[in-house]
Amino acid sequence: MTRPAPMIEVSNLDKFYGTFQALKNIDLTVHQGEKVVICGPSGSGKSTLIRCFNGLEWHNSGRLVIDGIEVYEGAKDIRELRQEVGMVFQQFNLFPHLTVLENLMIGPMKVRKIPKAQAEETARNYLDRVHIPEQADKYPAQLSGGQQQRVAIARSLCMETRIMLFDEPTSALDPEMINEVLDVMVELAETGMTMVVVTHEMGFARKVADTMVFMEAGQIVEISPPEQFFTQPSSERCRLFLDQILAH
C-alpha cells in the first residue's frame, strides 16, 4: 500500500521570540487525511507550531513545506497557502460586524472571487453541516459560544481548505457546549480532511487521532499512535501529563 502524499513536512524547525527559543528542532510529517492531535503543558509551543503552518508566525530555521508550498517569511504564495489551510481559534475570532452568513461568504467572495450566489449556496451548505442553518442571519454576538465556534469552523471550510488547524477549539467554551463542537469535528474527520488539533480533550483524541504528539518546552517529546500513546508512553513526562489531565 502506498502512503498518501505528505501534506505537512516539518524538518529541523526552530523558532525564536527574541532570544527565547519557542520551538526546538521540530520534525513532523502529516500525510493527507491524517489526524494529528497535539497536547502538552501550557507554554510548550503548541500554538506557536501550528501558527507556523499558515504563516501567522514564521520559523527562523529549518524547513516547512505545506501541500508542496515552501513556507518562509516573505514567500509570495503565502496567501494561496492560507486559502488551503483553515484555522480555528480558541476565541473563535468571528467578524462581529457581519452576520453569520456574511462571515462565511466574505472569504470566498473577496479572496476567491466566487460569485455571490454561489458563495451563499456554499455557505448555507456548510452551515447545515455544522447544524445551525437557522442562525444564518444573526450576528455572532447573538450566538452561544458553541454555535460561534461552529460558525468559525464553517467559515474555514467555506474556503474549501485541504488542511484544518485547530488551536484549543473547545477550551473557551462552557462544558455543556464542548460536545457540540467536538461532534462537528468528528464528522469533519470522517470526511477525510487532514487535521492538526491542539486539544486536551482526550476522548476526542482517542476517537479520531491517527497520531498523538506530546510537546514540552518547545520540543516534541513523544510522537506515537494513540494505542501506544495512552497505554505505554515512552517518556515519563508524558505519562505524568496524561495522568494529570485524565484524572479529571
Place this chain on the structure above:
Amino acid sequence: MSDLGISRSRGQALPKLPFHKRFFGSVPVSVAIYAIIVGLIAYGAYTGAQGMGYNWQWYRVPQFLYRNTEVGFEWGEIPIGLVATIKLSVTAFLLATAIGLLVALLRLSGLVIGAAVAVGYLELIRNIPLLVLLYLFYYVLGPIFGFDRYFASILTLAVFHSALISEILRAGINAIPAGQWEAAKSIGMSPYQTYLYIILPQSVRFMLPPMTGEVVHLIKSSAIVSVIAVAELTTFGRNIISDTYMSFEIWFTIALVYLVVTLILSIGVSHLEKKYAVDQ
C-alpha cells in the same frame, strides 16, 4: 462568579447624592443657570456697548440674511458665506482624512522608514501655528507650485487637521483585537482587504465621536482663511462690517451661525452613534 459580582448585580439602590448635587444636577436647574449666565453676558455686552455710546442697528441685519427685491427672493451674504465655509470645510476634511489615513497606515505598516516619515510629518505639523502654515502655503508654496488662495486654504486646513485625524484613525484601528487580523489572514485576505472589509468597518464606531469633534474644530479654524480674503463666512462678515460699521451685530450673528452649524452636527452624529450602537 465571585461574591462581589453577585452582590453588585443584585444591587442595592445607589446611595443618595447630597442635596446640592441633586439640585444643581437636575435638568431644569441646569437650564435655568445656563440661561442666567448667557443673559448676564448679553446684558453686560449690551450695557457695555451702551456705555461706549454704541448705536445698535439690529434692524439692518436681516438684509444680510435674505432680501426680497423687485427681481424676487435672494439670499444675503451670510448664508452665501456659510455655504462657502461648508464647501471649504468639507473639501478640506475629505482631503485631511485621506492624508490622515495615509499617515496612520504608514505608522502602522511596521516599516521603520514608514513610521519615521509619519512621525516626522506629525511633529512638523503639530509644531507650526495654523496661521504660519497658511502663510507658508499661500505666500511660499502657492507661487512656487502655482496654486491660488482657495487651493492654498484647502491645503492648509487639510494638512493641519490631518495630524489629529491620523491619530484618531490609528487609535480606532488599534482598538480592534489582533484576533480579527489573524482570522482575516487565515482565510487568505491581503492587508488591504483586511482593512477594507474587517478592520475599518469595526473602527468607525470608535472613530465617530472624535472625528465629529475634529470636523467642528475644522469648521471653526476655517475662519482663519479670511486673513487671505478667501470667500467664506468670516470674510463676508468682515466685508459687511467695513461697509456698515455694525461690528457688534455682525460678529454676534456670525458667531451664532457657527454655533448653530456645529451644534446641529454634534446632535446629528450623536443620533447616528445611538443608531449604530443598536445595530451592532
